[in-house]
Amino acid sequence: MRARFHSQIFPRHSHEGYGVGVIEQGALGFYYRGENVVAPAGRINTVNPDEVHTGQAAAAQGWTYRMFYFSAEFLQQMTVDIAGRPTPLPFFTSGVIDDPELAGLIREVHILLGNRQATRLAQETMLLSLFSRLIGRHTYAPPAVGTVGCESASVRRVIDYLDAHWAEDLSVDTLAAVACLSPYHFIRVFARQTGLTPHAWLMQLRARKAQDLLRRGLTIADVAVRTGFADQSHLTKIFKRLLGYTPGQLRNSVQDA
Secondary structure (H helix, E strand, C coil): CEEEECCCCEEEECCCCEEEEEEEEEEEEEEECCEEEEEECCCEEEECCCCCEEEEECCCCCEEEEEEEECHHHHHHHHHHHHCCCCCCCCECCCEECCHHHHHHHHHHHHHHCCCCCCHHHHHHHHHHHHHHHHHHHECCCCCCCCCCCCHHHHHHHHHHHHHHCCCCCCHHHHHHHHCCCHHHHHHHHHHHHCCCHHHHHHHHHHHHHHHHHHCCCCHHHHHHHCCCCCHHHHHHHHHHHHCCCHHHHHHHHHHC
């Protein structure tokens, strides 16, 4: 959710799940764990399940924030994936957190989830990264991160799978199942052995496929569709970033030749 409130006052209430957000403008004031606290712009605000809290403006302009709401089961599974073993349900240590890097990541991931050009793999990878950092930094008794070993066979299976399914909107769960690893552990193993995240590997693969099709004379719009990009502008953005030139420049060079 992204919202802006000016005069809204939320009475005492609680949620079955967690709430995590970042204040973009103004300031949010709320009663939490027996005290009144304020989350100004740039701070993270959190709520644990069944914790009674309120909500109201703590600045003349009200407050604007981006929020994630999710079940206890989601964070529990995330914690298990990080630790590689059963763990207790995590709880955030404070209702207001001063962590600029993480606040920026919350905002980035929130925007990414609403970006129609973003692949499912990119969204899920960033979401896993966000919550693994949040759990590791700001929960009571954070789980020790499991050791990353040499999983060459698992990574090889995923690379082969990506080679065969590169145009599909793949999920982290699908690739983790191919690797026979938990989602969080899979991403760490893949990045350690290849130097790229699974999403970065997929984008590189799609860009190479697009190169081949452009050299055969297909239009840029047609190539974007065939290689799994959201549209022509998405293809151009990735192409330029990875290869240093645009699809149009490659097409012109082919035509000139």
